[in-house]
Amino acid sequence: MRISNLVKSEEESEDRPRSNSDESDFLNACKLITAQREKYGYSINALSKKTRISIYVLNSLEKGRKNGFPEKTFLRKMLQEIETELFLPKLSLNPILKNSESPKRIIKSIEFNPLNISLLSSWKGSLAYLLLIFIAIFSLNKQQQFLLKINSKTIEPLDSSSLSNDANIKILEENDLNNN
Secondary structure, three states, X not given: OHHHHHHHHHHHHXXXXXXXXXXXXXXXXXXXXXXXXXXXXXXXXXXXXXXXXOHHHHHHHHHOOHHHOOOHHHHHHHHHHXXXXXXXXXXXXXXXXXXXXXXXXXXXXXXXXXXXXXXXXXXXXXXXHHHHHHHHHHHHHXXXXXXXXXXXXXXXXXXXXXXXXXXXXXXXXXXXXHHO
């Protein structure tokens, strides 16, 4: 009975809007990161390298931009790293974790649409392009074989001296028409 009441109260606390004291604790914890970082002479780049947390996330933490926070699971570990590196008491950055919001997940539907393939920039586009080239080469080869079979095409090159005057050209064209 008690556990269910606890769970209910936690669910209700997540649904209700945050109080001003929660928000001020959140902002104070964010300012504490900046103050401690500057106190120990770390630049954001140096703190980023020491804690292996991206500069973007550190900036978001210092400025209180919740949309730049990672998932709560990752944020918890990051805050522990920052507390250790900046010699802060344990759980001193906990208001940040309490007030953070997990990023909204965008679920993409996975369906194959040939019109949406960006040619050569995705594996699907590369595969479609390769298949198209293979079919084109195969069909051209079949056409050439057919033309050789019906003797409408010769393999030997034409002699340029025989094409020197217009009369020879007309004779060649008539021969081609007779063969067809």
